[in-house]
Amino acid sequence: MSDSFPRIDEPVAREQVVEVCRRMHAGGLIAGGEGNVSVRLSASRLLVTPSGVNKGFLKPSDLVAIDLQGRPEARGGKVSTEVRLHLAAYRARPDIGAVVHGHPPTAVAFTLAGLSLDQRLVPESVVALGEIPTAAYATPSSEDVAAGVERLICEHDVVMMERHGSVCVGPNVLAAFDRLESLEHTAKISFLARSLGVPRPLSDDEVARLHRLAEAQGGARRPRTQARSPAQPGPDVDALADEVLSRVLKALSRRE
Numbered sequence: 001m002s003d004s005f006p007r008i009d010e011p012v013a014r015e016q017v018v019e020v021c022r023r024m025h026a027g028g029l030i031a032g033g034e035g036n037v038s039v040r041l042s043a044s045r046l047l048v049t050p051s052g053v054n055k056g057f058l059k060p061s062d063l064v065a066i067d068l069q070g071r072p073e074a075r076g077g078k079v080s081t082e083v084r085l086h087l088a089a090y091r092a093r094p095d096i097g098a099v100v101h102g103h104p105p106t107a108v109a110f111t112l113a114g115l116s117l118d119q120r121l122v123p124e125s126v127v128a129l130g131e132i133p134t135a136a137y138a139t140p141s142s143e144d145v146a147a148g149v150e151r152l153i154c155e156h157d158v159v160m161m162e163r164h165g166s167v168c169v170g171p172n173v174l175a176a177f178d179r180l181e182s183l184e185h186t187a188k189i190s191f192l193a194r195s196l197g198v199p200r201p202l203s204d205d206e207v208a209r210l211h212r213l214a215e216a217q218g219g220a221r222r223p224r225t226q227a228r229s230p231a232q233p234g235p236d237v238d239a240l241a242d243e244v245l246s247r248v249l250k251a252l253s254r255r256e
């Protein structure tokens with residue numbers, strides 16, 4: 001296991017996971033006992049949310065430390081079978097420190113309708129989220145779901161699972177949550193645009209320009225596997241996205 005992921009103290013990680021779960025529940029990105037969140041504490045330890053409880057009301061002590069086979073360290077720790085998604089993501093991405101799995105309703109509705117979220121409508125999502133692939137339907141909690149995510153997450157920070165939900169990854173749990181929030185926001189904008197007419201995607205030239213700006217700031221978003229080799233950790237993608245977005249907004253405002 002590579003050790004290129006960002007380190008975090010366990011008490012801080014517990015507080016951040018609880019806060020992210022609270023925001024996911026408050027934001028309607030999970031409901032009931034849905035969703036799960038994890039943080040990589042070390043090369044051999046993960047911290048995950050417990051199964052069978054509403055994640056909107058967790059305490060830091062409710063979280064469960066597990067090994068890389070998904071086995072709880074302490075007796076009595078209950079872990080969802082969906083932990084397979086998380087283990088698959090960490091296997092595929094040695095650079096990430098956190099995984100957030102939610103059921104964002106608008107984004108999931110797109111998969112029910114057979115519509116892709118990879119529509120290149122909004123500059124922010126093009127830069128901050130990149131391409132958003134959708135894994136074909138598989139029975140929730142099955143190994144097939146984990147395998148589908150593992151294939152896609154190595155090249156992407158956000159993956160949709162058909163008829164199910166999303167997997168967002170990041171250097172830490174706050175960054176992964178930001179991607180989930182942006183994903184649902186982008187899906188809502190796309191839905192509204194479709195209800196008003198036929199959305200006009202950004203041109204290939206403009207998308208290429210956005211990617212060139214991203215590259216000029218320190219690295220391309222793709223191909224992910226080359227950009228994030230353990231020997232050469234990737235750029236701070238979140239800072240990069242902020243910078244590129246502000247440049248794009250400035251450029252757009254100059255045109256008006």
Ligand SMILES: [Zn+2]
Binds near residue numbers: 082101164
């Ligand atoms: Zn789920």
